Amino acid sequence: MTAYLITGAKIVGGDVADLLIENGKIVAVGTNLDAPKDAETIDAQGLIALPGLVDLHTHLREPGREDAETVLTGTRAAALGGFTAVFAMANTDPVADTAGVVEQVWRLGRDAGYADVYPIGAVTVGRKGTQLAELGAMADSAARVRVFSDDGDCVWDAALMRRALEYVKAFDGVIAQHAQEPRLTQGAQMNEGALSGVLGLTGWPSVAEEAIIARDILLNAHVGSKLHICHLSTKGSVEIVRAAKKRGFEVTAEVTPHHLLLTEDLAASYNPVYKVNPPLRTKDDVEAVREGLADGTIDIVATDHAPHPVEDKDCEWSAAAFGMLGLETALSVVQQAMIDTKLMTWADVADRMSYRPAAIGQVGGEHGRPLEAGAPANLVLVDLAAERTVVPGESASLSRNTPFDGMTLPGKVVATFLRGTATVLDGKLAR
Amino acid sequence: MRHLLSAGDLSRDEANLILDTAEEMRSLADRPIKKLPALRGRTVVNLFFEDSTRTRISFEAAAKRLSADVINFSAKGSSVSKGESLKDTALTLQAMGADGVVCRHGSSGAPHLLATSGWMTGSVVNAGDGTHEHPTQALLDAFTMRRHLGSLEGRRITIVGDVLHSRVARSNVLLLSTLGADVTVVAPPTLLPVDMTSWPCATSYDLDGALAKSDAVMMLRVQRERMNDAYFPSAREYTRRYGLDVHRMAQLPDDAIVLHPGPMNRGMEISAEVADSARSVIVEQVTNGVAVRMAVLYLLLSGSNDTTEEQTA
Numbered sequence: 001m002t003a004y005l006i007t008g009a010k011i012v013g014g015d016v017a018d019l020l021i022e023n024g025k026i027v028a029v030g031t032n033l034d035a036p037k038d039a040e041t042i043d044a045q046g047l048i049a050l051p052g053l054v055d056l057h058t059h060l061r062e063p064g065r066e067d068a069e070t071v072l073t074g075t076r077a078a079a080l081g082g083f084t085a086v087f088a089m090a091n092t093d094p095v096a097d098t099a100g101v102v103e104q105v106w107r108l109g110r111d112a113g114y115a116d117v118y119p120i121g122a123v124t125v126g127r128k129g130t131q132l133a134e135l136g137a138m139a140d141s142a143a144r145v146r147v148f149s150d151d152g153d154c155v156w157d158a159a160l161m162r163r164a165l166e167y168v169k170a171f172d173g174v175i176a177q178h179a180q181e182p183r184l185t186q187g188a189q190m191n192e193g194a195l196s197g198v199l200g201l202t203g204w205p206s207v208a209e210e211a212i213i214a215r216d217i218l219l220n221a222h223v224g225s226k227l228h229i230c231h232l233s234t235k236g237s238v239e240i241v242r243a244a245k246k247r248g249f250e251v252t253a254e255v256t257p258h259h260l261l262l263t264e265d266l267a268a269s270y271n272p273v274y275k276v277n278p279p280l281r282t283k284d285d286v287e288a289v290r291e292g293l294a295d296g297t298i299d300i301v302a303t304d305h306a307p308h309p310v311e312d313k314d315c316e317w318s319a320a321a322f323g324m325l326g327l328e329t330a331l332s333v334v335q336q337a338m339i340d341t342k343l344m345t346w347a348d349v350a351d352r353m354s355y356r357p358a359a360i361g362q363v364g365g366e367h368g369r370p371l372e373a374g375a376p377a378n379l380v381l382v383d384l385a386a387e388r389t390v391v392p393g394e395s396a397s398l399s400r401n402t403p404f405d406g407m408t409l410p411g412k413v414v415a416t417f418l419r420g421t422a423t424v425l426d427g428k429l430a431r
Numbered sequence: 432m433r434h435l436l437s438a439g440d441l442s443r444d445e446a447n448l449i450l451d452t453a454e455e456m457r458s459l460a461d462r463p464i465k466k467l468p469a470l471r472g473r474t475v476v477n478l479f480f481e482d483s484t485r486t487r488i489s490f491e492a493a494a495k496r497l498s499a500d501v502i503n504f505s506a507k508g509s510s511v512s513k514g515e516s517l518k519d520t521a522l523t524l525q526a527m528g529a530d531g532v533v534c535r536h537g538s539s540g541a542p543h544l545l546a547t548s549g550w551m552t553g554s555v556v557n558a559g560d561g562t563h564e565h566p567t568q569a570l571l572d573a574f575t576m577r578r579h580l581g582s583l584e585g586r587r588i589t590i591v592g593d594v595l596h597s598r599v600a601r602s603n604v605l606l607l608s609t610l611g612a613d614v615t616v617v618a619p620p621t622l623l624p625v626d627m628t629s630w631p632c633a634t635s636y637d638l639d640g641a642l643a644k645s646d647a648v649m650m651l652r653v654q655r656e657r658m659n660d661a662y663f664p665s666a667r668e669y670t671r672r673y674g675l676d677v678h679r680m681a682q683l684p685d686d687a688i689v690l691h692p693g694p695m696n697r698g699m700e701i702s703a704e705v706a707d708s709a710r711s712v713i714v715e716q717v718t719n720g721v722a723v724r725m726a727v728l729y730l731l732l733s734g735s736n737d738t739t740e741e742q743t744a
Contacts, residue, residue, distance in 0.1 A: 197626060
């Protein structure tokens with residue numbers, strides 16, 4: 001295994017220093033390090049070193065939709081985006097609702113080797129919201145599932161949600177809720193407001209998200225379990241979570257890069273690349289989720305990377321699939337939305353995109369650790385001064401549905417290391 | 432003008448040009464030979480993904496009276512119902528050399544997509560898309576009102592019914608306000624969009640309060656099925672609060688007219704007596720529809736090729 005000496009990197013939250021990586025671990029951080037003779041030196045002057053990013057919300061589509069993405073292509077995109085771990089959502093075909101499916105996904109991740117893949121188990125059988133899936137079997141499987149979600153659909157039945165929250169206490173699991181009241185969002189196409197009325201697209205009202213978040217926080221307070229809110233998107237949701245945390249209720253929440261940057265106005269083009277669930281919201285909502293992420297109300301950024309084949313987006317709006325790519329652009333979008341606006345520091349970014357998602361996903365031994373001697377060598381080097389224009393055809397994903405097409409974004413991932421192995425070098429896949 | 436996608440895209444001058452041209456086309460209807468050679472050699476495709484015999488026939492008559500070649504392409508019985516995508520349909524029409532495509536589609540924005548996707552180069556006329564717009568309906572409504580009321584500047588026009596799901600209402604509000612009219616939409620709160628601050632019209636929940644001040648009242652079709660989604664309690668209650676019957680009609684000023692885009696639910700939003708009354712211009716709307724659509728097709732398709740190429744480049 002190659003040893004690496006990374007010289008002159010700005011260590012996030014610390015000083016400029018050298019990093020020595022050997023046998024999968026960071027063995028030393030400092031100056032004038034003694035490197036083995038065969039160590040490869042990487043000049044990281046002007047680059048920042050961040051802990052490897054962790055994405056709690058990725059759709060890898062395998063098994064079932066290998067035309068959209070596979071574990072291999074999705075984790076390649078992850079590595080290029082600076083991620084060393086991704087949590088694979090359960091809405092595959094077959095659904096990841098049994099030990100067999102989650103173990104398959106977990107093994108595919110190990111074989112691919114570009115990022116650690118942690119499968120998320122479905123909460124209910126077939127994600128149908130009627131009967132609990134065998135959560136314990138998935139927890140005890142080789143995949144060691146701790147995060148459960150019916151993402152794509154809401155666990156809308158309050159009694160079932162209560163039981164799920166209670167049941168996972170036995171193995172310290174967390175329920176990640178896709179907060180969407182189904183009756184309020186039948187046929188919904190975009191954010192409900194002035195624009196949806198003009199465009200004649202059925203509205204997805206903020207209250208449909210906020211009502212479920214409020215309900216679930218109260219349910220969770222009653223049973224004392226762990227609740228995580230997926231892709232929180234509205235100002236009202238931020239206010240509810242902020243108030244709940246102030247009162248000591250247990251809840252964690254995520255926001256996507258696209259909800260940090262884009263607004264509903266894009267729907268006026270009727271271009272389905274902007275169709276996503278929850279929908280793009282208003283400028284007020286974008287400001288609120290940025291503030292919420294900055295003050296810690298929202299714990300993490302998660303991509304909701306949702307690949308779709310061309311034909312599912314190259315069509316009329318109402319026939320198109322919901323979802324956007326996110327892995328390769330997430331860090332740049334956060335830089336633009338949170339760093340360039342002075343709302344957060346890079347230490348905050350390490351917290352929201354590595355430490356905290358690893359803690360919520362309970363993989364804190366392997367991922368999300370500060371860059372110190374003894375930690376697994378999961379890290380990413382980023383050129384903050386670089387700019388790049390997003391070109392869908394250059395993506396490592398099998399799909400092309402990036403809403404950032406043509407946008408010039410700041411920052412570029414130069415290198416990514418997964419347990420000491422370079423997955424990305426010089427901004428390109430290393431293997 | 433290259434396409435007609437939204438009534439909101441029309442300036443006052445453009446709207447008046449269409450209506451003035453429609454007047455000339457309308458006079459043709461009284462001549463023994465109702466045909467002009469204006470679009471000879473041009474191909475107009477009626478691309479209808481939703482059933483709408485009335486609108487399709489109106490466009491067909493309009494194109495034929497201008498001597499265009501007309502191809503009717505309806506979803507039923509064509510490859511569309513076998514799963515052919517909008518894109519492939521558009522590519523097919525492009526390959527066949529369609530100069531104009533009249534598109535009716537259940538998805539809001541579908542004509543917009545045809546016009547902007549680069550799949551085809553012909554002019555696109557929105558013949559009704561989802562719950563978005565139906566600009567030629569608004570043009571024929573404005574044309575009909577203009578014939579009865581003269582200039583629409585300052586005229587008070589009331590639109591009543593399921594505004595939330597109505598493409599006719601959206602296009603009318605935009606066009607009539609462009610033409611200087613004072614527009615009020617009246618509906619139960621459940622059938623209005625939740626935020627109408629950007630709409631150039633007033634809103635009301637009270638039909639009786641609006642009628643006495645109306646120079647024209649337009650009744651929209653209300654689907655009984657909306658009842659099942661709890662938009663209103665029953666058809667009877669809807670009729671009682673928002674239906675136009677002879678008692679309500681008596682509140683209208685003497686010269687006021689009654690419009691309906693059709694097809695009507697007689698006894699629901701409009702009583703049979705009102706529909707057949709002297710104030711009703713509903714049948715005339717149909718006649719005018721052909722003239723207005725002739726004007727639109729003529730203005731979009733008879734221009735020089737140079738303009739077309741310049742704008743697609």
